[in-house]
Amino acid sequence: MNDSIFTRDRLINLALxxxxxxxxxxxxxxxxxYTIRIMNNVAIFxxxxxxxxxxxxxxxxxxxxxxxxxxxxxxxxxxxTVDADGMLYQYDIEDPYPWVLALQANFGWALFFSGTISxxxxxxxxxxxxxxxxxYLAIVTxxxxxxxxILAINSPEITNGSLGINDIPEASNLYWxxxxxxxxxxxxxxxxxxxxxxxxxxxxxxxxxxxxxxxxTFKIKTMAFxxxxxxxxxxxxxxxxxxxxxxxxxxTFFLTFQLLIIIVLGGLGSTTGAILGxxxxxxxxxxMRFLDEPMNLLGFETDAMPGMRMVVFSLILIFVMLFARxxxxxxxxxxxxxxxxxxxx
Amino acid sequence: xxxxxxxITKKFGGVTAIxxxxxxxxxxxxxxxxxxxxxxxxxMFNIITGNYQPTEGAIKFHGQRIDGIxxxxxxxxxxxxTFQNIRLFKSMSVLDNVLIGFDYQANYTYLESIFRLxxxxxxxxxxxxxxxxxxxxxxxxxxxxxxxxxxxxxxxRKVEIAxxxxxxxQLLLLDxxxxxMNPNETHELAELFFKIRDQLDITILxxxxxxxxxxxxxxxxxxxxxxxxxxxxxIKDAIQDEEVIKAYLGDFKHA
Numbered sequence: 001m002n003d004s005i006f007t008r009d010r011l012i013n014l015a016l017x018x019x020x021x022x023x024x025x026x027x028x029x030x031x032x033x034y035t036i037r038i039m040n041n042v043a044i045f046x047x048x049x050x051x052x053x054x055x056x057x058x059x060x061x062x063x064x065x066x067x068x069x070x071x072x073x074x075x076x077x078x079x080x081t082v083d084a085d086g087m088l089y090q091y092d093i094e095d096p097y098p099w100v101l102a103l104q105a106n107f108g109w110a111l112f113f114s115g116t117i118s119x120x121x122x123x124x125x126x127x128x129x130x131x132x133x134x135x136y137l138a139i140v141t142x143x144x145x146x147x148x149x150i151l152a153i154n155s156p157e158i159t160n161g162s163l164g165i166n167d168i169p170e171a172s173n174l175y176w177x178x179x180x181x182x183x184x185x186x187x188x189x190x191x192x193x194x195x196x197x198x199x200x201x202x203x204x205x206x207x208x209x210x211x212x213x214x215x216x217t218f219k220i221k222t223m224a225f226x227x228x229x230x231x232x233x234x235x236x237x238x239x240x241x242x243x244x245x246x247x248x249x250x251x252t253f254f255l256t257f258q259l260l261i262i263i264v265l266g267g268l269g270s271t272t273g274a275i276l277g278x279x280x281x282x283x284x285x286x287x288m289r290f291l292d293e294p295m296n297l298l299g300f301e302t303d304a305m306p307g308m309r310m311v312v313f314s315l316i317l318i319f320v321m322l323f324a325r326x327x328x329x330x331x332x333x334x335x336x337x338x339x340x341x342x343x344x345x
Numbered sequence: 346x347x348x349x350x351x352x353i354t355k356k357f358g359g360v361t362a363i364x365x366x367x368x369x370x371x372x373x374x375x376x377x378x379x380x381x382x383x384x385x386x387x388x389m390f391n392i393i394t395g396n397y398q399p400t401e402g403a404i405k406f407h408g409q410r411i412d413g414i415x416x417x418x419x420x421x422x423x424x425x426x427t428f429q430n431i432r433l434f435k436s437m438s439v440l441d442n443v444l445i446g447f448d449y450q451a452n453y454t455y456l457e458s459i460f461r462l463x464x465x466x467x468x469x470x471x472x473x474x475x476x477x478x479x480x481x482x483x484x485x486x487x488x489x490x491x492x493x494x495x496x497x498x499x500x501x502r503k504v505e506i507a508x509x510x511x512x513x514x515q516l517l518l519l520d521x522x523x524x525x526m527n528p529n530e531t532h533e534l535a536e537l538f539f540k541i542r543d544q545l546d547i548t549i550l551x552x553x554x555x556x557x558x559x560x561x562x563x564x565x566x567x568x569x570x571x572x573x574x575x576x577x578x579x580i581k582d583a584i585q586d587e588e589v590i591k592a593y594l595g596d597f598k599h600a
Binding site: 187190191194195196198199201202204205206208209210211212213214215216217223269331 | 394396415416417420421425426428432433434435436437441444445446447448449451453455458459460461465469472508509511512
């Protein structure tokens with residue numbers, strides 16, 4: 001009996017993946033540039049949100065550092081893909097170090113290194129960070145995000161300081177962003193539905209009880225943190241190649257805050273929720289732009305009201321939080337919804 | 346001797362919670378740790394499981410010192426525990442709670458789980474089967490897919506015991522397992538502990554206030570009072586011991 005459910009789940013998963021892949025292909029061929037642009041953004045933020053959810057929602061470690069890892073990923077990809085001539089032309093404050101000029105890689109490898117360097121940094125950061133729990137953890141990780149940004153401003157030989165790096169080859173397209181989003185979601189779901197994911201949830205629910213069950217909680221938290229940093233780095237790299245120009249101002253705490261809104265809205269601890277939250281927030285903000293423009297309301301002409309969409313968006317957020325305190329999905333995943341329906345019948 | 350507690354003293358600042366206490370538990374014994382509230386029983390558990398470091402003294406498990414080892418590693422050596430107030434993983438199903446106990450026994454790596462390599466499926470299937478077996482021993486296999494918090498208090502206690510059993514212990518520490526249970530459930534629990542000892546060859550060390558339960562279950566007991574050992578031996582002698590009566594009921598001579 002168990003086996004048949006197992007294969008049914010796998011068939012549904014396979015169907016979902018194929019549908020998504022077909023959708024990406026379809027979008028790339030038939031959608032207009034504006035829609036594709038939004039879809040690229042959504043795909044990148046799905047990677048970011050789903051990986052941020054792994055440490056914040058699944059493992060329950062309230063950390064506020066993703067802007068730091070995204071920044072590192074973005075800078076690594078930018079430095080690796082902009083060629084030496086372009087760099088010499090752009091770096092006005094200080095001449096770049098020779099090794100910065102020498103480092104070159106194609107886009108795929110650049111993304112891989114973006115992720116790896118973020119992950120290595122997370123690994124070394126885990127030792128000081130996970131000495132503290134709860135609110136203190138949030139403060140420590142918040143500090144890290146700030147440090148990365150200040151470092152980016154103050155090392156112009158590597159990052160071109162506050163001017164940032166421009167003319168990054170626009171390598172991100174829907175195949176890259178969408179494909180990697182599928183890979184990230186699959187990898188993270190595979191982690192969640194393994195003994196490691198169970199241990200992460202156990203750490204979230206009751207850290208002392210998890211220890212009493214023989215779980216090395218420090219190791220589990222470090223794994224979640226490092227994995228999350230890897231995908232945030234990759235996401236940062238994709239973002240750099242989508243925007244084609246990056247500067248330290250792009251990676252302020254606001255970026256973390258935006259991701260936090262997404263995962264809380266979707267439901268902390270639910271990957272499905274993180275995906276829905278991303279679509280809702282990113283696409284929603286984009287398509288509500290009309291609210292900022294002059295409107296014709298039942299014959300009344302209104303002036304342009306810049307920022308109106310943020311007001312409406314915040315109201316929507318407040319209502320979602322009032323009526324679905326645990327977010328859209330709570331801790332449930334897509335497959336839990338299927339189960340519920342079956343049980344009700 | 347499976348567990349030897351040698352001259353343990355534990356001080357919290359100026360307060361001495363346990364003072365020069367020694368006892369040892371034989372293999373396949375059910376040993377009771379009793380005493381009034383605040384006597385230091387749970388502190389003793391926390392020292393054995395490595396959550397607290399003793400100020401003085403040593404803990405030996407199978408003749409090897411285990412004080413100073415990290416708590417999760419002590420579990421791997423074969424000591425598992427339950428908590429006084431039930432501490433299940435609230436967002437997880439009963440089965441997942443039990444599977445957590447198998448965590449260190451499932452042999453596959455992080456990458457094997459990400460790429461879903463064959464060993465992942467094999468190991469998951471193996472531990473799931475064994476988890477269901479444990480649930481069956483405790484008679485709660487029908488709740489395997491229920492959320493752990495949706496169960497009744499008595500059933501939640503059993504899930505916690507199942508989870509501890511899943512960690513494959515040789516010594517099981519139970520902190521007030523019968524607290525909040527009615528006489529029927531208590532009796533059932535006692536039978537269960539005999540079953541655990543006899544069928545699974547597990548030694549049990551338990552803290553309990555229900556004297557009838559202790560009397561029925563325990564081979565030997567130790568009575569603690571304000572950190573001091575006031576009695577060690579058979580329960581029948583304990584309830585006639587003058588000091589024990591004094592600790593529990595007060596000193597009649599001066600009353």
